[in-house]
Amino acid sequence: MSHKLFRHSILSTARVWDFLKQVDATEAQACRAARCPRCGGALHSATYPRKPHGLAAGLRDDVRRFSLCCSVCRRRVKPASVRFFGRRFYVGALFVVVSALAVAGGVRLQTIARRWGIPSSTLKRWRRWWLEAFPLTRQWQAKRSELAAPPEEPPLRWLLRNMRGSSLRSRVLRSLVWLMPWTGLCALGAGRASPAESVSVMHG
Numbered sequence: 001m002s003h004k005l006f007r008h009s010i011l012s013t014a015r016v017w018d019f020l021k022q023v024d025a026t027e028a029q030a031c032r033a034a035r036c037p038r039c040g041g042a043l044h045s046a047t048y049p050r051k052p053h054g055l056a057a058g059l060r061d062d063v064r065r066f067s068l069c070c071s072v073c074r075r076r077v078k079p080a081s082v083r084f085f086g087r088r089f090y091v092g093a094l095f096v097v098v099s100a101l102a103v104a105g106g107v108r109l110q111t112i113a114r115r116w117g118i119p120s121s122t123l124k125r126w127r128r129w130w131l132e133a134f135p136l137t138r139q140w141q142a143k144r145s146e147l148a149a150p151p152e153e154p155p156l157r158w159l160l161r162n163m164r165g166s167s168l169r170s171r172v173l174r175s176l177v178w179l180m181p182w183t184g185l186c187a188l189g190a191g192r193a194s195p196a197e198s199v200s201v202m203h204g
């Protein structure tokens with residue numbers, strides 16, 4: 001599995017992956033402190049292994065997603081994540097960057113598929129999700145007014161273009177932080193997520 005972005009270490013260095021893991025750990029802590037959303041019981045750690053695509057081989061080993069389980073009603077609570085975007089097999093950064101290319105148009109999907117080693121059918125699904133499902137999510141409905149995004153522009157393109165950062169890497173990292181409410185159950189309905197700008201993101 002070779003992805004150009006990751007081969008060139010823009011986002012898949014151990015340092016970046018560690019940073020993303022720390023963001024996830026902080027989110028999991030906050031989620032745990034908020035207790036069970038159903039019964040208020042204490043939440044216990046219940047991490048599970050994942051083998052996300054798009055990550056350098058050495059980094060893929062020993063990857064676990066933070067997850068919590070209620071000690072009373074046994075409900076599983078998934079904290080939001082900057083490493084995993086829902087159940088998708090690819091790491092969040094790859095999902096966001098390649099989706100942006102697919103949404104932008106101009107380049108044929110088959111070309112993107114070949115270059116990134118991701119099936120066209122997957123790219124079509126991602127594009128449909130960003131263009132059709134994402135604008136209807138209540139997170140976007142709520143955040144859109146906050147952002148004053150123009151209605152005609154696909155949200156993902158707008159997001160990547162407007163996230164502050166001197167490099168693609170810092171823009172992608174900030175976007176991942178900003179997109180956290182879409183990635184876990186815990187963040188849903190928890191009100192406004194903290195602004196991406198308030199999170200310290202590595203530069204470069």
Ligand SMILES: [Zn+2]
Nearest residue numbers: 036039070073
């Ligand atoms: Zn519970």
